[in-house]
Amino acid sequence: MSKSGSSSGNMSQGSSGSDVPNNPPPIQGIYATNNQFLKAGPKGFIHVKVLENDNLHVRVDLPGVPDDGVRHRVDAVRKKLVFFSGETPAGNQREGVREYSGSAGLGCDCCEITGVDAKMKDGVLRMIVSRVKVKDHDKKCTHTVPPNAGKSGRLLEDHPFLVKGRKGAVVGVPLPGDGLYFAVDIPGVCCDDVEVLANEHEVRFYAEVKNVDEHDESGRVYLGCVISCSSSSDPLPSILTQTIAYDAEFGVLKIVIAPRNSTNSE
Template sequence: MAQTRVLDMSRVPFIPGRIHATNNEYQRYGPKGFMEIKILENDNLYVRVDLPGVPDDGVRHRVDSVRQKVVFFSGEETLSDKKNAREYAGTAGLGCDCCEITGVDAKMKDGVLRMIVSRVKVKDHDNKCTHFLPPNTGKSGRYNMDDMNIMAEVEDHPFVVKGPKRSDHYSTQRRGDGSVCVSFDLPGVCGDDILVLPNENEVKFYGENKEVYEHDESCRIFMGAVNGAYLCAPGVPLLSHHIAWDAEFGVLKVRISPPGSNSD
């Protein structure tokens, strides 16, 4: 797991208020939605799907062989904690009767599936087709604060068929030596994109996917924190712990180990 990194804060865009993407409590900037579909200049479709935790070689896809209208995709999360591992399954494609899918170029990287869906008109050639399924439904939400809690508007992941459906459901594993492992969904982010900043009360993190793909609108930026009270060994200050982190397949993993524990 990684240690201290230096971040050039001049590269961070201004992010007003406490706005986040409703698909992810920690996403503060960039394209929203669990899925994004848009029409390219050559009339093909670009499809982005967030599948955090799925390995780069762990996704499967196929085109409906009967009607050639829909792409089916699926994948499984790889975690040491098999009990909370997620399984994903979903579809994307055409919502019209005038086109058919002729091919799919798919790439899975850092918990994000990107597909170029080629299509051809089979009738009604005079009109440009703009119908596809499902539409881009990415939205913004606010944090609702009361005297006791800060709650975020967060949607369930529509393609999770097994396991936790919400990005704000971070998983915590406490080991026999007192160390704690916590994970967060940051789709598109790799280990080099992460900065973790602990203080005496909490562990903050900042993630920015520096590699912006050709058809993505921009980078995505994630910010969040976890209260040290949930992480500390009894009677041991947070900053006395050994804190390490890394990101794999779009999931940030932070390990907090008390002094003297086996933190390998």
């Protein structure tokens, strides 16, 4: 973990929490169906837009996937789709491995994909898909977008491209010695964009994308908390008496709450 501390502070209300083990409370009035912690900015697991030069910009959230951990290829037969896949590192047994696989591309008959420039950063895959017109067509060119892109609502939706691993945006794992480990999806955010503060029995986080991508209408803002709880009748020690360490890597915020002098570490 790159940052640590045991500071306290107040943040704005209305954030979502999660118990340990992973058992989130009912969620109401969430901003985006893909992540209960997303409070502002682009919604959806995927977004496709047409650029001024008629190329396509494709943004896909793949939280946890390293910058060099994604693969892509163009359908060699019809040249209409870009297939992409990726997986999270196998070393972190607390979260388990997640694997993603999906596609995006053209819905028209008149164009073909000629190339893809892909970049993976902070848990977000961005692709510039170039295309060329191969035959005349009276209808407007279209692109394919999954039905659950960019929506808001009161119920969360599963990631459409997740083929293995945890589905939720947050997971909590008990650690030896009364420690706790949390992982929260915040795709697009790096460690320098995150603030973590604590009070007696919860750790609140605020994350805001400072370096907005040129093709996004705005940056994203995440706000939430993780809650220290117990199934026993024994009172919990105050979080303020424990050590809090956190880091954000590949679009996932990782928080460790551990008794001071504990050896629990990432």
